[in-house]
Amino acid sequence: MRALDYIVPESAAAAVALLNEHGETACPLAGGTDLVVDLKHSPGNVQVLVDVSGLEEFHGIEETERGLRIGSMVTYGEIMENPICIEKIPEVVAASHTVGAVQTRNLGTIGGNLVTCVPSADSAPALMVLDAEVTVTGTDGDRCMPIEDFFVGPRKTILEPHELLADIWIPKKMLGKPSSFSKFGLRKGQALALVNVAAALELDKGKILEPRIALGAVAPTPIRALKAEAFLAGKKPTAELIDEAAQIAVTETKPIDDFRASANYRRQLIRRLTQRVLTRSLEIAAER
Amino acid sequence: MATRTKDIRTDTEELLTEAKAPSQQPLTVPTDKPVAYPLDLPEGEARLRTPAVGQRASRPDGRLHGLGQTQYIDDITFPHMLHAKILRSEYPHAKILSIDTSEAEKMPGVLATLTGDEIPENSFGPTFQDQPVLAYPIVRHRGDGVAAVAAVTEQQATDALEKIKVEYEPLPHVFDPLEALEDDSPKVHGDTNIYTSKTIKKGDVEKALKESEHVFHRQFRTQMVEHVPLEPHASIASWDGNGRVTLWTSLGRITLGREDLARTLKMPQSKIRLIGTVVGGNFGGKNEITNEPILALLSKKAARPVKSVFTRGDEFISSTIRHPFTMDYTTGVDSDGKILARKIRLVLDGGAYCSWTGTTIGKGSILAPGPYNIDNILVEAFAVYTNKTTTGAMRGFGAPQVCFAYESQMDDIADALGIDPLEIRLRNGFSENSLSPTSQTLQSVALKESLTQAAERFGWKEWQE
Amino acid sequence: MKQRGRGMACMWYPIGFTVAANPSAATVKVNTDGTATLLTGTVETGQGALTVLGQIAAETLGLATDDVHVVSGDTDVTPMDTGAIASRTTYVTGNAIVRAAEKAREILFEAAAPLLKVKPDQLEARDKRIQVLGFPSSSIPIAEAVQHSEGVLGNPAIGSASYNPPTVEMDPETGQGKPFNTYVYATQIADVEVDDETGEVEVLKIVAVHDCGTPINPMLVEGQIQGGISMGVGFALQEEILFEEGRQINPNLTNYIMPTSLDMPELEVGLVDNYDPTGPFGAKGAGEPTAVPTAAAIMNAIHDAVGVRITALPATAERVLGAIIEKQEAERAAPQ
């Protein structure tokens, strides 16, 4: 690895000030599971690492009146073992479990995964179907936005160079919502997603209420399948309806052809996985 | 033009500035804890029993593995040791017009560079010596090394590689093995890409196919596969004052490795010592020299021990991999599923150099008809060069490829004739004194025993019902 | 829907090089306390070769495995060996060791014979003693025999020997000949589940029954078989080096997909009872053949599950689904 400076700021404010001072040559370090690899192989012009992984402000998982807050520096390993997460956002726990392997989950943070912003980020669809919001902190203070607005393109977020992702909020009414997550990779262990899908919904007098479908690795950023959601809302679920919704979801995606899979195969996976997460979510809703 | 020899640095200032290099660290585990651990074997351990054969004896190296005490190459360091890195080709096929290492030599920490024209005998290989240690003047695949650097730290060596200027004149390339067979394809070496072939011929296959009640034909293809030893290739070279060189190496065959080194370095074998440490996975991929001559020469130039550990990327692109096979199988059977004739054509993608293709085409051809009594056989096999990663020895030397084909076709035949897959194998399979495709009388044959035991353990009959 | 299928594959595989000489040499020295040292030019590459070779030396000398220290892998010290390749170590190096240890043992028999008042050819080495054949009570410890031979007769117990498997050149036109001295055989059966909507193949179980002649160390043979199968599973389903204009595009362990612990099926291993009189104590070999039939068995199981014949490896989920769809379309197109 090339020579670097390494700074451990004492507070989020200090971190923001450092990033502001060094501009594009500085990079915040969270879990490092992506960044350290980049620094070894394609360091770009990064000269200063600002280690934000230990900052108190970015840690903790707690339930408040607003909902569930997850600090951006919380690791996947911590989410998987947290009793509130296991109870209230099981599909986020399930998605966390599919990230890398134990060692990477113990290093990798949920915030880091969102900021890296690869289209296949496993946590994103699971958070999106829960209407998650994110808080960004920078020299001008904090701003809050729906998680969808955070993603701009492959490896590109809305963050300014001086800004940091502080925390992720899941609104109270979305906690414990019937939901399901599914990921398809090229193997079982340490798999990268060819497609990942999450769904959340409720049943009201036998009709689908507030359906949510989110997909990863099928477009430049993780996306919501809004047309498929609109199609399902208020309808009585049947196998045919679910399949039709899944086919609508396929039309909302722009999967790529690459060495891992063809776009055509990814479309087949999107349809099947969407069917499966919807069906599973309905089963959970029906059990309630 | 290529680089010139670099003067050995002897000034004390240089040495002092390197005093903080990793090479200054002690050799072994300097933990404050004792490194001697419990020494006794458990009572009743199979290693203590007679007779020795048949015992489930534990491995003496197993305990050291578990303690983290096994020393692989990368765990060994010497004072003043340098690290080497190798620059690889930018083209799959090209002529090197010039290599300029002068900028690299000015980089901090760099003590020696090396190019192909400096290697006393720049070729090696277990069958044909068609592979250069460092390619010069022709590169034949992107994994070919073109220059090497030895520096105080790995990072310095890596940084210096970027300063080496290589001018290439691209040459036409061929990647597909079937295209490489064509007369007008670009040639990787010489005037034909077919560099070895093999024929196995027994009986009259054409006549027997005509007389067969059913004839099955299919083409099968396999892919390029990497060995993935968890330990990448690694070596250290060090010279003594008598002009004798010692190499610690992850090579799996040191006696022949020493022959190859003596040949490439043009040195007497008595002046070369190879020490094979515990190899962290081989599977066929560590059966020939790779960077050993490069390290020996860099070490000689720099007058320091030189270590090189392949990156995972080097491991993929510059070490050998498994031969892809294109296999045409035509098999004639009677209505009982008895195989009357089998005609096979194999095309092996050899990549840029021969390596262990001789053994692979030999075993692949002999084994291709499968473990079956067949009177009429024709196997024709060809190995072709392409401008891709060199294929060589890998666990099974062509056998997994041909087994995929002959056993898939056995099930095709069984399926078409409505015969149980176990039954068709028992009907055709070798038994004691069967004649092989090369008409060798086979002994200690246990094929049918393996079939029946496996079927029994699996519950095959129950499943078929 | 998940579809279950079973498939088998059998194979044969030779020991050693194709016709070409591939000798090994060995030296065995017996110490005055009855322990021994074996010198071999092979290298331990993980298969447990040194353990097995030590067991072969120990057996010849009537010692326990732990009594023999194995020195390997140094061209200054150890004798010629063709190396850890071609599943040849147990058979070829093992045969050289038997012959070397027999020479050392012969020296001990010569020394012990007068003490036991018999001829040397009436002796055997067993349970760390030199004893009269059929009369275990008439015996002396091996240590005593070494001390007598070395200290009184001045004849240290040491032996060196080599072995090369006999072969017959293959005819250049027809390939007829005897390219190898012996072969091993095996069968593997795979139980798989194929998701016919995604093409994903899960291997649930593999039963593997192999012939290696006498298993010198059954635990290590099992390890070879289990490891070989994992390579076979990767070859069957996942692994492939991909190229774009001659450049590898997945030269890393992120995108070159080899099996992890979650991708390996349950394995059941069996060994065929067999004895090859040409091998050391009846042994042949086990290294490479373990990886040979796995892919074929899995492809046959996929065919059994969903009726498609995979003709190009690896059988990735995409390729399997493609074959399933092609079959469905062909069935639809076919006249009823």
Added chain:
Amino acid sequence: MLVEINVNGEPKSADVPPETTLLKMLREDLGLTGAKLGCDVGDCGTCTVIVDGVSVNSCLMMAARANGSNVTTIEGLANANELHPLQEKFEEHGALQCGFCGPGMLISAKSLLDRNPEPTVFEVRDALAGNLCRCTGYTKIIEAVMDAGREMRSGQSGA
């Protein structure tokens, strides 16, 4: 920069360049070569160590980030008198072949048993999925971990 860590119960420090990974510091500055470099990007798991109670890829963790942490490496499993039950069972089962994955594999297994003393076979597979092995097919490794778990549980109940 000065990095101070507690390794296997002993305070250690080293003055390392800021870009040093924990793996490099352990191997080159502290002479603890048990953790290996197999891929350098967190895929193979040969560099696995335990930092403050959780297993991590030390090739992906900056040494500076480990400053002040408690680190357990393979060298810390046995003591002068006895092997760790995992080491004992790995040896007994012949679980390792070339051994290069061994230190990382054992550390992952220890980390699992520390948290979950009675894992299922699936949980063992899941816990070891970050440690690639090319020799063994994982079978004997999984058997050895299950067996070590049993031994550790019986050891505790007997105490």
